[in-house]
Amino acid sequence: MRRGILTTIVACTTLVVTGCSAVATRDLASYKQDNAICYDRDTEPYTSVVDSHIHFRPFGGEAVPFEEVKQYFSKTGVLFANVYGIGQILPVDSDCTYYLNCPGTDALPSIKNDFINAANLVEFKSQGIQLTLSMTFPDLANPDGIVQTIELYDKEYPKMFRWLGEVNLIKQALLNNGHKAATKENIEQWTDFMRVLRERKIPINIHSDLGNDQEPTKYLELMEYVLELYPDNKIVWAHMGLSKELTKISAEDHIKIMQSFLDKSPNLMLDISWRVLYDNFFSKAKEKALYVTFFKKHSDRILPGTDFVASRDKTLKTYKDELEVVSRINQDLDDEAFRNIALGENYFRLLNMDYEAPQICQK
Template sequence: MNDVTADKHSAFCYSFSMLILAAVFLFSGCSTTTLPKRDLASFSQPSACYDRQLEPSTPVVDSHIHFRAFGGKSIPFTEINDYFRQTTIRFANIYGIGQVLPADSSCTYYLDCPGTPVLPSIKNDMVNAANYVEFPSEDIQLVLSMTFPDMAKLEDVQEIIELYDKEYPGLFKWAGEINLVKQALLQNGHVPVTKADINKWGAFMELLRQRNIPINFHSDLGNDENPTKYLGIMEYVLQQYPANKIVWAHMGLSKELAHMDATRHTKLMARLLNTYPNLMLDISWNVLNTHYFSKPAIRAVYVDFFNTYSERILPGTDFVASRNKNFEVYEKELSETSSILQDVDDTAFRNIALGENYFRFLSLNYQAPDICQ
C-alpha cells in the first residue's frame, strides 16, 4: 500500500467505525436503561455487579403491599404478580389488609364511610393463602403474611393460628401490617391499643419469635399538633418485646403527621434503632414522598439518615390492590416510594433497594449483587 492509498484506507476505516458506533447508539435506542432486567435466579448466586448508571433505581423488594382491598373487588392475584414481572420487583410480602369493611358495605375506602366499622379479619389472609397455593410463581419470591390479629383483643389468636396451621401449615412467614394506632380509622371503630393490651401479647409474641416471624406494626407517631402524641405506644411495645423482629410501618409518619421536623424525626428514629437492635423501619407509602422526600432540604436529611442506618430500612409501596387501580398506578407508586433511593450511597442502595436487608431479616438464601465501582 502506498502512502496515498494508506491515507484513503485509514480515512475509510475511521468513517466506517464512526458509522458502526452511530448504528450501535441508534439501535440501543440512545437509552441508558437497556440492560436486561435481573431475574429471581440471579439473586441465588453471585452475579454481575449492579451498574447504578445503567440499571433501574427502583427496588427489587416490595416488603409492604396489600393484595386485598378494604372492600369491593381486588385486583386478581396473578395480575399483581405480572406487575412485579413488568417492574424490578422479584420479592414481595403478601399482606392482607388490617381493616376490612363489612361484606354488606358498598364502600371501597374507609375514609369515604365514617361510622362504618372496619375491623381486622381472617378473610383476606385465607384468600391470599388459597391464591398462593393455587398460583405458585417460579419467578417471584412471595412471603405470605397474616394480617388478622386485633392487637386490642388477642383472646382468640391462639385458636386462629391453630386453624392457619391446620389449613396452611408453615406458609405464613410474616405478620402485618397490623394497626396499633391509626388516626385515619378512629371514625371507623378502631380503638388504639393500650399498655394493658400490650401486656397480654406475651404468648403471641413468643410464638412469632419461635417461628422467626417478623411483625409489621402501623403505629402513628402523632399528628401535626403533637408529633409524638402516640410515641409511647410503639416504645412500650419495643420495651416489652425487644427480642421480636418488629417493623415500624412508614417510620410512624402519616397524612395526619405531614410536617414533622425532619431532624427531630430522624433523631428520634436513630435513638430507637440504637436502643432496639431488632427494630426495622419501613419507608413505604407515597405520602412520605409527597410530604417529606420530595422536598430537597428534607430529602437531604433522610438520605443522610438512610446512609447511616442503611441496614435497618425496608422498601415498599403500600399499594392497596383495589380493582379501580391498574399497572400504571402500581408503577407510579413504586417510583414515588423509591425515588429517594436514587440519592443514597452504594452501600445503602445495596442494603435497601437490592434486597440485602430483606434477605438477612428473613434468613432467605439470596444475596444482593455488589455495586459496580
C-alpha cells in the same frame, strides 16, 4: 435457573457493544448467593426489587386479581414481595370501598383476606417471583385468641405464613371506623403470640402513628412500650410512624426520634413505604438530604415498599407510578445503602432467605 440470567446478560452485552442503554430486567437467579454479576446503577433501574409492604386485598369491594398483581411485579422488575391482606376490612354488606368515605362503618381486622391470599398462592404457582405470605388478621387491641387463630392457619396452610402485619397499634385515620388503639394493658397481653413469632423468627410489621400535627408525639409511648416489652422480636415500624395526619413534624425532630429508637432497639427495622412520605418529606430538598444521610447511616435497618392497595380502580400504571415515586430516594443512596435497601439485602437477612443482593459495579 442460572442460565436465564446469563442469557439475559450476554444478550445485553452484545447490545452494549452496539450502544445498549438499558439492561434487561434481572431474574431471581441473579439474586442467588455467590452470583458474580454486579449491578450497574448507571444502566439498571433505581426502583427497588423488593416490595415489603403491599396489600393484595382492598378494604372492601373488588380486588385486582392475584395474577394481575404478580404481572405488575414482572413488568416493573420487582422480584420479592410480601403478600399482605389488610388490617382493616369493611363489612361484607357495605357498599363502601374506602373507610374514610364511610365514617361510622366498622373497618376491622379479619381472617378473610389472609385465607384468600393463601388459597391464591397455592392455586397459582409463583414462578420467577419470591412471595412471602403474611397474617394480617390480629386485632392488637383484642389479643385474645390470636395464637388459636395462628394454629388454625397452621392447620389449613402449614408453614406458609412467614410474616405478620401490617397490623394497627394506633392508626388515627381509622378511629371513626371502630378501630381502637391498643392500650398498654393490651400490649402486655401480646406475650403468647409474640413468643410464637420469636420461635418462628417471623417479623411483625406494626402501623403505629407517632402522633398528629397537633401533637406530633401523642402516641409515641405505645411503640416505646412494645419495644420495651418485646426486645427480641423482629419488629418493623410501618412508615416510620408518619401518616397523612402527621406531615408537619420537622425532619430533624422526626429523625432524632427514629435515631433514638434504633439505638435503643437493635431488632427494630424501619419501613419507609407509602408515597405520603415522599410527598411530604422526601420530595423537598432539605428534608430529603437529611433522610438520605440518616438512611446511609442506618442502611441495614431500612425496608422499602409501596403500600399499594389492590382495589379494582387501580391498574399497572398506578403500581408502576407508586413504585417509581417511593423509589426516587434510592437514587441518592450510596452503593452500600442502595444494595441493602433497594436490592433487598436487608429483606433477605431479616427473613433468613437464601438470596443475596448483587454487589454494585465499580467504575
